[in-house]
Amino acid sequence: MPYEVNKALKLCSHCTTELTNAVQGKCSSAHKSKTRPVPAPRQPPPLPPEQNYPKAIFHVTEYGAVADGETDSTSAFLKAWEAACDYTGSSTFFIPEGKFLLGPITFSGPCYKNQSPDVQIRGTLLAVPDLSAYPADDWIVFDNLQGFNLIGDPDEPTLDGQGGLDAWKQESCVQSANCNRLITSLKLYRVSNGTISDITVRNSKAFHVSFNNCDQMEMFNVNIKAPGDSPNTDGIHVHESSNINIVAAAIGVGDDCVSIGPGSFNISVSDIRCGPGHGISVGSLGKYKNEADVVGVLVRNCTMSNTQNGVRVKTLPGSSASTASNFTFEDIVMINVSNPIIIDQEYCPSGSCQDSGPSRVKISNMNFKNIRGTYNTPTGVSLFCSSGVPCENIHLADINMQFIKRETRDQGHFSVMGVVHGLEILTSSF
Template sequence: MVPLPKEGIISWMILLGRLPTGDRLLRWGMQINAFPPCQTCGSPNESPPAPKPGASLPEPGAPEASPPELAPIPPPELSPEPSEAPRDDKVFDVTEYDAVADGWTESRLAFLAAWKAACDHPGNSTFYIPEGIFMVAPITFHGPCYNDLSPNVKIKGTLLAPIRLTAFKSHHWIAFKNLKGFAVTGGTETGKVDGQGEAEAWQQSSCLKAARCKKLITSMFFINVSHASISNITLLNGKGFHLGLHKSNDINIYNVNIIAPEDSPNTDGIHVSHSSNISIFSSTIGVGDDCISIGSGSNNISISDVRCGPGHGISVGSLGKYKTETDVVGISVRNCTINGTENGIRMKSWPGGRAINAYNMTFEDILMINVSNPIVIDQEYCPSHKCKTTKPSLVKVKDILIRNISGTYNTKSAVTLLCSSDAPCEDIRLVNISLNYLVPHTPRQGRFNIKGFLNGLQVINSKF
């Protein structure tokens, strides 16, 4: 393992499709192998993944020798979902506890009263929000409930957050805490959860100066929740993150729409931290920050059939900033479309910080449409540009398989690897990458930018 030259970012112009079979390019102690096209790009017995309808993936050729691959990560088993069919459920309608659906009357106490009755009910129960517009102050739905049976939550109407940030004593608006075995759903329709971030939160001076808002409010936050599902709801205009999971496990998130303007600061769609066995699928997310961000302590996270854009793409991180952080392992992102975003798939860690590992990750069968930076490993992440960049990241990024990525990009960099000098990137594999630069009549397809230290890099059957 030899360090690259220190004179900034090294730009390589690579057209692997034109290299003779078996040729090897050895530069600065790193090896990039050009292999003939293969059908499986995996183990000899592995069938190629079926492309998504409409996706433009590279045509496989006749195989000569299939290189060894990292084993794909199976998606987590979907946890059993609470049935929405009535099972002698008792319904606790918030309007029967004096909630008013006029969009003005604050209804927090009525919601809490209805929740307490549903939570204390000795049997199956449903906490029900009917059609209408309800103004609700910050609220936490606590458990555990009677006999550890959590009420299902059905949202048919629209919930509005208070406009003023002074109304929030904590960093969340609607929280579910210490609960298990329940569903939050809009039913056959879609309930709406509107954070009203545009009215005041996005106008904070800290947001305007550095796009890093001082006070972030998560619209819907799940804390220490297990065996639950979230479906058929729309979250929009969050003051900060729209949907957060923390210290939770066995959660299914599907048929969720998350919407915020492209220029709204810090409005991540879904953020996962210190959680396991999370499945996010069949959803559409377009926001001003990461569509999905996977933070410290996350393991066995599956993302599939997600349409992302606008936003900053699908990210692992940022990592390494806080002393309490732990490893991230077992991330699978498959069959997604990323359209008009700043980044595509990205791993990011702060300079200096805590030493943790981020490993065993698969990103495959992803269509990029007009994306600025399709594939990024950034171990110099510093959005405020005020970091101590002289201290390298201590996050170890390794065992990363990026396969069957196709589409278009609009900058000079299709692939950017900014790796740490103290914790070199290790075992990075790019397989069947077919990305086209949008600028017409360009003499070359694009650039592969590398800086830092790598130990084991393969680029196989790819062009960009």
């Protein structure tokens, strides 16, 4: 009997095991049947295509500007600019025909998608004459813009600085190193990848056009006019800028037609008609401490008529150390010019440089080629180099200039002062 009981128990145990396994199998199957694969996350719906907004034109008159030459339209111009700058498509800031009076104004970026509106000027902009209206030294400023394009009307006086005796009588700016309220008419500041064309700028209170901290800019078909005796009225000034191309301009002013200041790199000036004025100059350099170098200047195919200088490099005595190198002046015509070719490292317009010591601006690799015409002072070529840092590698080739003899038998000649290392003169007559 014990055997049967044990056998029964074993059978029962076997059944229990099978039952348990069966139940577990069913549960496992049931559990497996309820398991679903984790679905992949849904992809977000595609963004709708960006709308192609039509190009919009923002007329300053629609924002309150009045073309009577008397009503101050500064506020209206700013409102129109802000609307054009914020527009979510291509835009044009448009100034129609007529005369618009403007006080100091800054057209600031960045604009939508970092792209500047185009600027079209068909009328005449008149600067407020009163110097006390200008808190800074600029009239019209375009600031922090990419892809900037300004086009004017070459047959109209586009920008009139309304300079006159009140602005130009500041003889202290010639006699002193400190000048205040010298108002530049058009300033491009931190502007890149753009063009300026077909504009006329006249009678600025000081500089007519300046490029400051700009890159990849071209200016062409420009007329700049001011009386020959209006001081400090440079035509175009370049400062701390690179890759600037100035082409096809007629400039007659009371100072440099084109001046290239410290920190300029790869500057090209071509097809310029200069006169009256002080010629085309690099400098003055060395006025301030720690000035950046000037490297790579090309001046070609220009005509100087009745100017005080032709092509010039000028530095101040006692300057901090810097370099001016790799300049080429070529294919230039001089007509009755006073100083056709001049390097002046003793430039001192304020008259207070006598005890400053020699200039520390290092001038090197200067090329003067195919320069011809007439001059009216005894010296055709003047190299006034620093006694502290010699000029190096000065090359003159194919210079053919004639001294206009007035009531004197003095012959034109070549003048050298300071120290020059590596002077070469080829096939030249002056």
